[in-house]
Amino acid sequence: xxxVRVAHVSEFRGRRFKTFRLLGRPVGVFPETGGGFYALEMRxxxxxWDLSTGPLEGDIITCPRHGWRYNxxxxxxxxxxSAPLRRxxxxxxxGYVYVSLTPEDSDSADASGLPxxxxxxxxx
Ligand code: FES
Numbered sequence: 671x672x673x674v675r676v677a678h679v680s681e682f683r684g685r686r687f688k689t690f691r692l693l694g695r696p697v698g699v700f701p702e703t704g705g706g707f708y709a710l711e712m713r714x715x716x717x718x719w720d721l722s723t724g725p726l727e728g729d730i731i732t733c734p735r736h737g738w739r740y741n742x743x744x745x746x747x748x749x750x751x752s753a754p755l756r757r758x759x760x761x762x763x764x765g766y767v768y769v770s771l772t773p774e775d776s777d778s779a780d781a782s783g784l785p786x787x788x789x790x791x792x793x794x
């Protein structure tokens with residue numbers, strides 16, 4: 671599975687999450703209180719809306735389009751249990767956060783061992 675560098679750890683101070691585009695898809699990266707991180711896709715399973723534009727209350731993010739609700743810790747969808755958000759792998763090395771290009775359970779995972787690349791920041 672290929673990982674890309676998305677940000678320095680310090681960029682998450684005071685933030686609940688940051689969103690990056692990986693292979694054209696929004697991926698949310700969330701810092702944990704213990705210093706770790708987790709990441710999951712941020713595209714609504716209903717009609718692909720970017721969930722990062724919705725409100726986050728506690729561990730629940732709500733899609734602003736039609737109101738589907740997701741638990742950001744588990745990816746579970748309250749409205750459609752068969753449509754959870756998938757998680758991405760996360761590594762922290764030398765103060766930088768790296769995220770897998772594809773979700774952990776993706777069939778298209780790249781196991782080539784290619785070197786890390788940089789993510790494309792949102793809006794570029
Ligand atoms: S697109 Fe998200 S609830 Fe419809």
